[in-house]
Amino acid sequence: MSTRAFNVSEIRKDFPILTQQVHGRKLVFLDSAASAQKPRVVIDAMVRVMELQYANVHRGLHWMSERTSDAYEAARDKVAAFLNARAREEIVFTRNATESINLVAYSYGRTALRPGDAVVVSQMEHHANLVPWQILRDAHGVELRIAKITDSGELDWESLEAQFADGKVKLLAITHMSNVLGSYTPAERLVAFAHARGAKVLLDGCQAIVHRAVDVQALDVDFYVFSGHKLYGPTGIGVLYAKREILEAMPPFLAGGEMIDSVSYERATWAPPPHRFEAGTPAIIETIGLGAAIDYVQAIGLDAIAAHERELTAYGLKMLAGIEGLRVLGSAQDRGGVLTFTMEDAHAHDIATLLDRQGIAVRAGRHCAEPLMGRMGVSAAARASFALYTTVEEIDALGEGLARIKQIFK
Amino acid sequence: MSSTAQELYRALIVERSKAPRFGGRPEVFDAQGQGENAMCGDRVQVFWQRGGVVRHEAHGCAILTASADLMAQAVAGKSPAQMAAMRGAFEEVVTSGMENPALGDLNALAGVAQYRARIRCATLPWAALEEALKEGQLHG
Ligand SMILES: Cc1ncc(COP(=O)(O)O)c(C=O)c1O
Numbered sequence: 001m002s003t004r005a006f007n008v009s010e011i012r013k014d015f016p017i018l019t020q021q022v023h024g025r026k027l028v029f030l031d032s033a034a035s036a037q038k039p040r041v042v043i044d045a046m047v048r049v050m051e052l053q054y055a056n057v058h059r060g061l062h063w064m065s066e067r068t069s070d071a072y073e074a075a076r077d078k079v080a081a082f083l084n085a086r087a088r089e090e091i092v093f094t095r096n097a098t099e100s101i102n103l104v105a106y107s108y109g110r111t112a113l114r115p116g117d118a119v120v121v122s123q124m125e126h127h128a129n130l131v132p133w134q135i136l137r138d139a140h141g142v143e144l145r146i147a148k149i150t151d152s153g154e155l156d157w158e159s160l161e162a163q164f165a166d167g168k169v170k171l172l173a174i175t176h177m178s179n180v181l182g183s184y185t186p187a188e189r190l191v192a193f194a195h196a197r198g199a200k201v202l203l204d205g206c207q208a209i210v211h212r213a214v215d216v217q218a219l220d221v222d223f224y225v226f227s228g229h230k231l232y233g234p235t236g237i238g239v240l241y242a243k244r245e246i247l248e249a250m251p252p253f254l255a256g257g258e259m260i261d262s263v264s265y266e267r268a269t270w271a272p273p274p275h276r277f278e279a280g281t282p283a284i285i286e287t288i289g290l291g292a293a294i295d296y297v298q299a300i301g302l303d304a305i306a307a308h309e310r311e312l313t314a315y316g317l318k319m320l321a322g323i324e325g326l327r328v329l330g331s332a333q334d335r336g337g338v339l340t341f342t343m344e345d346a347h348a349h350d351i352a353t354l355l356d357r358q359g360i361a362v363r364a365g366r367h368c369a370e371p372l373m374g375r376m377g378v379s380a381a382a383r384a385s386f387a388l389y390t391t392v393e394e395i396d397a398l399g400e401g402l403a404r405i406k407q408i409f410k
Numbered sequence: 411m412s413s414t415a416q417e418l419y420r421a422l423i424v425e426r427s428k429a430p431r432f433g434g435r436p437e438v439f440d441a442q443g444q445g446e447n448a449m450c451g452d453r454v455q456v457f458w459q460r461g462g463v464v465r466h467e468a469h470g471c472a473i474l475t476a477s478a479d480l481m482a483q484a485v486a487g488k489s490p491a492q493m494a495a496m497r498g499a500f501e502e503v504v505t506s507g508m509e510n511p512a513l514g515d516l517n518a519l520a521g522v523a524q525y526r527a528r529i530r531c532a533t534l535p536w537a538a539l540e541e542a543l544k545e546g547q548l549h550g
Pocket residue numbers: 033034096097098099126128129175177178179204206207227368
């Protein structure tokens with residue numbers, strides 16, 4: 001893989017939106033953890049499909065359909081290589097990570113898990129990795145257990161061990177990096193721990209995949225999910241990685257075209273994975289866009305991206321620590337570029353509105369992690385999150401913005 | 411800071427959000443209502459006493475708290491029907507951004523019209539008040 005030297009001002013030129021102004025101010029976009037901006041190559045790849053070779057996939061016998069099918073399946077190869085999956089058949093395209101988790105909860109959850117089995121999640125899950133398991137619990141009679149986190153925002157290992165003690169746990173579904181606290185979970189150790197106790201592991205990689213290289217074989221993880229739109233790709237495309245033997249045993253989630261081998265009025269036989277799980281016309285253009293996003297990220301190199309973001313995170317933490325009355329949620333040792341905070345003087349929404357007027361976009365509220373906010377003792381918080389195009393100057397702008405807010409509420 | 415932001419966070423709003431004059435749960439009241447914004451978790455409780463005495467307990471942003479406080483001030487001594495009419499007029503102000511001379515200090519919140527996502531912060535206390543008034547009617 002050829003990597004280009006990391007130069008943030010060059011990288012910013014790849015993102016057309018970054019030259020936009022908001023309220024007459026230069027845009028400072030610190031909300032990439034919600035959804036990242038798109039580089040020109042992704043935009044162009046999507047436009048090119050529509051301009052030059054668009055047709056439905058896997059259906060036509062004509063030139064356009066074959067070309068589009070090839071491009072669609074090439075994106076699968078790119079995702080497989082990106083995650084270092086054993087085989088392309090282990091990559092299922094979904095709409096987003098939320099759908100990937102629902103697919104697993106519905107298809108795997110209702111067949112491989114039995115009433116009385118337990119599923120463990122942590123206290124720091126996004127609602128996407130909590131609510132599907134609550135529904136499975138209510139519909140299928142599995143038990144849902146919550147592993148605690150420490151006050152520093154790290155997984156509480158003792159609590160995890162306690163949840164596993166009775167041998168009922170068959171699945172650990174846990175975030176790889178918290179979208180609120182920035183904490184990474186020790187994925188490799190978690191997988192070894194769960195496997196040794198007869199449980200499978202699903203990692204919610206929505207945040208982690210953007211910031212560090214993921215090797216599903218090295219992790220030996222059973223399921224890995226993420227969304228394209230946080231990885232500089234388009235919305236409408238998500239990924240479910242699962243080990244081939246697990247996918248093969250899973251029934252379909254949605255039914256219709258594409259996912260069958262043969263159909264009569266009485267019955268249908270299912271296609272093998274991954275197409276068994278891709279009913280209906282997929283997000284063709286978006287999938288091809290995701291392929292372009294992966295090419296883009298790999299050309300820069302995740303190690304270079306990670307190093308840049310480590311610097312930003314350290315800088316940001318130091319800047320925030322200098323603001324009186326400001327509290328950063330979580331202080332994990334191993335953390336990524338997501339800084340969630342509260343200020344004594346101002347409520348998160350007032351912070352976000354006042355920063356917005358200065359052209360600075362942050363997120364405010366409960367971050368789709370309402371129980372976690374309660375656990376951390378806050379009702380709402382503001383969040384600044386960093387991406388490969390974020391600069392130190394933008395973090396300074398945030399600091400100045402927060403200082404002005406303190407002035408208003410002093 | 412741009413002028414519109416200062417426009418919204420006027421001294422009156424900042425002041426009332428930090429030190430509400432009509433805050434706190436009263437010992438006696440005839441009815442109460444609540445409002446909750448599910449998106450952000452902000453909450454407000456409004457207490458109504460016959461004769462037009464209103465108090466609030468707001469947990470949330472400056473806009474919510476100041477709006478609850480200015481509401482309690484504005485409706486003091488008013489009948490339920492007058493309060494309901496005032497709510498309509500106030501909602502008009504915060505959605506249109508056009509001040510209404512009849513509403514006095516409530517006009518301080520007119521700037522919220524510029525911030526679509528924040529209009530609900532300003533109107534939530536009024537929804538809670540309406541709930542309290544309904545309860546008040548039920549119990550005669
Ligand atoms: C950790 C985590 N999990 C899941 C999701 C859900 O992603 P999506 O909305 O793309 O399905 C998000 C996105 O906010 C996230 O940050």
